[in-house]
Structure formats: C-alpha cells, structure tokens
Amino acid sequence: KPRTLLSRPFLSRTLRWLAAAVLGAGLALPALAQGNAPAQRNTRHALIIGISEYVDPAVPALKGVRHDMQSARRMAAAMAIPEANIRMLRDRDATADRIRAEIESLHARMADGDRLFIYYSGHGTRWYDEKTKQDDCTEGLLATDGQVLTNAELGQRLSPLAKRADKMLVFYDACFSGGVAGAPFRTRSLTVAGEEV
Numbered sequence: 648k649p650r651t652l653l654s655r656p657f658l659s660r661t662l663r664w665l666a667a668a669v670l671g672a673g674l675a676l677p678a679l680a681q682g683n684a685p686a687q688r689n690t691r692h693a694l695i696i697g698i699s700e701y702v703d704p705a706v707p708a709l710k711g712v713r714h715d716m717q718s719a720r721r722m723a724a725a726m727a728i729p730e731a732n733i734r735m736l737r738d739r740d741a742t743a744d745r746i747r748a749e750i751e752s753l754h755a756r757m758a759d760g761d762r763l764f765i766y767y768s769g770h771g772t773r774w775y776d777e778k779t780k781q782d783d784c785t786e787g788l789l790a791t792d793g794q795v796l797t798n799a800e801l802g803q804r805l806s807p808l809a810k811r812a813d814k815m816l817v818f819y820d821a822c823f824s825g826g827v828a829g830a831p832f833r834t835r836s837l838t839v840a841g842e843e844v
Contacts, residue, residue, distance in 0.1 A: 687729040690761045694749050695719045696736045698769035698791050706770065706789070715768035715820055726764055726816075732756070741769070743794035750804045763808060763815045771821030788821055 697719070699712035716737065723733050734749050757763065770789040787797040809815045 691728040719766040743790035768820040
C-alpha cells in the first residue's frame with residue numbers, strides 16, 4: 648500500500664531518532680539537557696493539533712496521538728515558545744472550521760519576522776479528483792468532523808504566514824501527507840532494504 652515519505656510510520660521513526668539524537672547528545676538544546684527551559688520569546692508561536700477520536704465512529708481511533716501531543720509540547724518548549732503563545736486543538740475541538748480559524752488568528756498574533764511552529768497528528772486522506780490535480784490525487788488532513796483541509800487549501804492559508812515568518816516549522820504526522828507538505832514530496836512507496844515503509 649503506497650504511503651508518503653512523511654507517513655506516520657516513517658515520520659514516527661524519524662522523530663524518535665531525531666529527538667534521541669538531539670536531546671540525548673544535549674548539543675542543540677543544552678538548557679533542556681540540564682533540566683532548564685530556554686528563555687521564552689514572545690516572538691514565537693505554536694499551533695498544535697491532535698485528533699485521536701473522530702466524530703464518525705467508522706474512523707479508526709489513533710491511540711498514540713496523546714503521546715504525539717506531549718512531544719509537540721516539548722518541541723514548543725525547546726523552541727522557547729511561551730505558553731501564552733501556544734494554541735492547542737484536541738479531538739472534538741479540532742473541527743475544520745476551528746482549524747481554519749486558528750490558522751487565521753496567527754495572522755493577527757504574529758508580527759513580521761516572528762517564528763512559527765505548526766504540528767498536526769491525526770488521519771490524512773486522499774481521493775481521486777480529476778478536476779483539481781493533473782496527477783488524479785488530492786490529499787489532505789482529516790478534521791474531527793470528517794471535513795478535509797486539502798493540500799491546496801492549506802497551501803493557500805499557510806503561504807502568507809511563511810512569507811511573514813523568520814522561520815516556520817510544520818510537522819504533519821499523518822498518512823498521505825506528502826502532497827500536503829508540497830514539492831519535492833509526493834505520495835509514493837519508499838523501499839529501504841527491500842521493505843516498504
């Protein structure tokens with residue numbers, strides 16, 4: 648079954664390795680290695696979205712999302728993002744309209760040159776749609792209410808923020824998120840030592 652380069656199994660392994668390398672070595676984040684939080688900076692912002700339970704009971708639950716949310720909070724702390732600048736949407740709160748509203752609110756909260764961290768953990772989806780893409784596949788993130796934020800929509804909503812931000816870091820921990828992340832990532836199988844990941 649094809650998965651994106653940024654699909655959940657690949658990304659989970661990558662994040663675990665990266666966290667172990669950075670936190671274990673204590674090189675990039677010395678303050679955290681010593682048990683101290685870095686000095687918070689009011690010019691940094693985060694939007695953390697995690698959906699483990701969907702309104703539609705036919706959508707499988709994702710039990711690991713609670714751990715993902717904790718990891719995302721730790722990442723935000725490592726980036727010196729103040730608690731007041733972290734917005735979290737979890738499960739039933741993470742409707743498509745609420746996600747859109749929180750992204751929109753970042754425009755008002757941020758100043759030019761600020762830094763931004765966006766994290767999504769939940770289901771991704773894709774479907775055949777000859778009207779929207781020449782390669783016949785539209786991809787997106789599945790909100791708790793079953794609505795989809797497509798790759799095209801997310802690109803339109805996040806692009807202005809990326810232009811204003813000094814740095815913008817976006818994590819999608821979801822299947823079929825390659826098209827959402829944009830070029831050069833595309834939905835495809837990735838074979839490592841004869842095993843599809």
